[in-house]
Amino acid sequence: MTAKDCLALLREVKDVAFATVDEHGHPQVRIIDVMIVEDEKLYFCTERGKDFYHQLMAEKYTAVTGMNKEFQMVRLSGPIRKLQDQKKWVDRIFEENPSMNDVYPGDSRYISEAFCIEDGWLEFFDLGRTPIYREQFTIGAEKKQEKGFLITDTCIGCGICKEVCPQQCIREGMPFEIQAEHCLHCGLCTEQCPAGAIKRKEG
Amino acid sequence: MTAKDCLALLREVKDVAFATVDEHGHPQVRIIDVMIVEDEKLYFCTERGKDFYHQLMAEKYTAVTGMNKEFQMVRLSGPIRKLQDQKKWVDRIFEENPSMNDVYPGDSRYISEAFCIEDGWLEFFDLGRTPIYREQFTIGAEKKQEKGFLITDTCIGCGICKEVCPQQCIREGMPFEIQAEHCLHCGLCTEQCPAGAIKRKEG
Structure with a gap:
């Protein structure tokens, strides 16, 4: 496994859980699509009216997890960055994830904003093997933070x-x-x- | 849909994401099994060495989400309660979820501790229908908190x-x-x- 493989697994699972911290300091979590994975970065979007958006903008951090059918899980956590040139990124996200057009047809797509995780701690965890197997990675500027x-x-x-x-x-x-x-x-x-x-x- | 149906969906999905807040105030999330759903309460367990356990004990809150194959999602958030009579609950959890014995054979199961969510905000969200369908519920003592x-x-x-x-x-x-x-x-x-x-x- 590599950090790249972990991000590819999240993109393959696609519907993964994104956690944030709300205005009371409590955790919140919802299923969101991983829109693009490229150059060891993970891209996603959300809409300006949602609690998720407000929590991202206030706290600037998220944590992501997904599991595939083989019980292989990946966790990613780190700061988020709102992308420059929103129109370009939203258009690209909708092009590469065409089912988004069913939910946000036409120009309504521009209520979405695109974000990126480029620095973060990653963990691969395979519960399908005996003994279990895990491996930790980092992407971008995140310092190595070995747990265990x-x-x-x-x-x-x-x-x-x-x-x-x-x-x-x-x-x-x-x-x-x-x-x-x-x-x-x-x-x-x-x-x-x-x-x-x-x-x-x-x- | 009812609150009961939402909890049943989480139990059916079983491997769902549990979010917490870490010591830096950042979100963390991992896939955990829903062990028992009964009387509008959701039961789960974790082990005393894990970050998840320490975050639960420090913050006393979690948020849970899962999605089934029909793109129906449930979100649950609320305070957690560590159960009385741990041995009874851990034994019952292992009895009703026998694959736990592969991971924690014999007496090693007692490194696990059982928790319950009995007060909380729930949301059902169905992305498989057009238009999308959502409904909010509460369980236990949680006050109604309509979002939107x-x-x-x-x-x-x-x-x-x-x-x-x-x-x-x-x-x-x-x-x-x-x-x-x-x-x-x-x-x-x-x-x-x-x-x-x-x-x-x-x-």
């Missing part, structure tokens, strides 16, 4: 973490080692470690 | 709103009237009304 858990040097080698791990993804050694690509991030190893040696990564 | 637009008495009857509406859902009259169940909330009528007579509903 790490077994530190204070590991006493007792092996309890390896025993309790639901995905059996911990390797013996000093210290023991979590195979990050198979880790659920469930936290069971951290809770059970008698030496307090397993830490949450701080990004 | 309203044509007020300052309407001058010019008919521009009716002309520009992409879904042709505005009826002639004094004032003209938006058929809320077919409205996209795109805001084009508001922008075009020469009398400033079309207002956003404030819930």
Whole structure:
């Protein structure tokens, strides 16, 4: 997998969930189409009357997720940018996504505005494999922010973490080692470690 | 449609998006299973090591959305409640969703904690019909919070709103009237009304 593959999966799923934060600081989420994926950027649009539009303009951030039929999921989160030359982008979006014309026929399309996510954190998560498989990426200027858990040097080698791990993804050694690509991030190893040696990564 | 039908649709879709707000005030979203729907309540679980768990415990709010193959979508948002008697609920969730045992075999299931949404705002949105169809509901103690637009008495009857509406859902009259169940909330009528007579509903 690459960041490019993750974005392609979101475009293929097309109807994905976009989350925002509302004026009360609460989460909101709705299904929106991924309109274009190009050059490691994701393009979408929404209409100026919608809560989604107002939340995007106020908070400038969104988080996106979609899953295909094989239970492969992608998550993307980052700042949004309203595009320059709106007419060009709206026209291109409607050209490449012709069913939009059924919803917004004729000139009513220009109530839509086009946005782009070009900096962001991405995660691929495959629940269709055993053990599960995950991989993290970034696009654009986003700094690498590795999530998950790490077994530190204070590991006493007792092996309890390896025993309790639901995905059996911990390797013996000093210290023991979590195979990050198979880790659920469930936290069971951290809770059970008698030496307090397993830490949450701080990004 | 009823609130009950909306929750049943989310359970049927099962893999839906749950949004939260992170420690930076930014939106986060991931695909999670709807585990049980019963008595107008939606039950789900997550594991104590996950960011999702920490965000739920810190903010106490979530927003959920899912779409079926017929392009019918449901949105639900509201406060979350961590359930009493966790063992009972986790056991019941694993019993009714046996594939959970593949991910969390044996006693590792107890790293999961069960939550419930019992008060919330719900919306059904059907993009598979022409014109589109939507309906809003509440469950539990949530106060009715009608979203959308309203044509007020300052309407001058010019008919521009009716002309520009992409879904042709505005009826002639004094004032003209938006058929809320077919409205996209795109805001084009508001922008075009020469009398400033079309207002956003404030819930």
